[in-house]
Amino acid sequence: MVYLDLLLVGFGRVGRRFTELLEEQSVRLRGEYDLSWRVVGIATRRHGTAYDARGLDLVKARRLAGAGASLASLTGAESGRTIAAEASGLALIRHATAESAARRMPQLVVVETTTLDVERGQPATDHVMAALRGGAHVVTANKGPVAFAYREIASAAGVARRRFLFEGTVMDGAPLFSLVRETLPGVRVLGFRGILNATTNYVLTAMEEGRSFERALSDMQEAGIAEADASLDIDGWDAAAKTAAIANVLMRGSVTPRGIERTGIRDISSKRVLDAVSRGRRVRLVASAEWVDDRLAGRVAPVELDEADPLARLAGLQNEVVLKTDLLGPIGILQLDGGLAQTAYALLADLVTIAKGLSRGETSAAPPLR
């Protein structure tokens, strides 16, 4: 049996849904993957921090966080609380990694789901680096670390002989990074084109049906799919961060979201969307990257697509990436239904990857992707 202790840094919509999925799938994880887990710590920004090496009550944690209350009452005096309820995520990671090493506890996995920061990818990158240096594995749905510091993190993971996995950062649960890592040996990704942001795709297709930009956006906010700050979706930052992530991980690039040429959909009018439809075309927010000479050119922009273009067919929450490869030609990965459940699944899948590696006796981290 592989035992893993989980430390949740960020406990918002994704973090909470992930814990529900873990509980729902506990029997399957034990039966099929010999994986047993417990959550030993949770850090938030404004709702406190909780740590108990014997495991936390997740039903209570979700109830407290859902009600906007502090997590402090999760750890009573009898738990031997050793970290202040107001400690930061970074302090909790340092505390938990030190405890884990000193008390020979099960291997620790830090699950990073804090808010996306498109300026610097922080503090998520610091969280990831501290976790790896402290001997923990990391799984994350936060695009910041892969979009800003993939090389540095991959190298730290190699030195620490720990895994850094991030399937949930792009296309929710659809296996993009693991597909290339596990099933495309020897293949080089030369470029890609895709629709990567569900919120803007939903808004644009709702406008084709005569609904307003504002109403469609508020649907996405209510569903918990838009970023906490929806301007990150509307102004193309989320898609730019995903473009940087794909370029860095799959195309050996070294770009940040700021290096991606970016236009969002804020200024797209219903008239423009409906005009395009009347001419048999579709406006979509298209993300792409390719090598031009020695420069990686990444771009996010609203583009009018011919109806025959596979990306033009995507409606609502659907996402697709078409990778241009040297040995296979173009291959597409299509996600018909994305959202919180699928992002939570990506974290779960990454956790299973770690457990499978441990049960095979792997002690080293996999090398960075090409």
Ligand SMILES: NC(=O)c1ccc[n+]([C@@H]2O[C@H](COP(=O)([O-])OP(=O)(O)OC[C@H]3O[C@@H](n4cnc5c(N)ncnc54)[C@H](OP(=O)(O)O)[C@@H]3O)[C@@H](O)[C@H]2O)c1
């Ligand atoms: N929602 C989706 O469908 C989706 C899909 C794919 C990827 N993602 C990514 O997943 C991440 C989480 O998304 P979400 O929708 O769960 O966001 P969210 O609901 O806003 O939750 C973010 C969580 O992070 C905590 N946090 C923020 N800064 C922190 C810090 N410095 N230290 C510790 N905790 C901190 C917040 O605490 P407080 O509540 O106390 O502020 C909250 O618990 C984001 O990076 C997002 O881009 C989301």
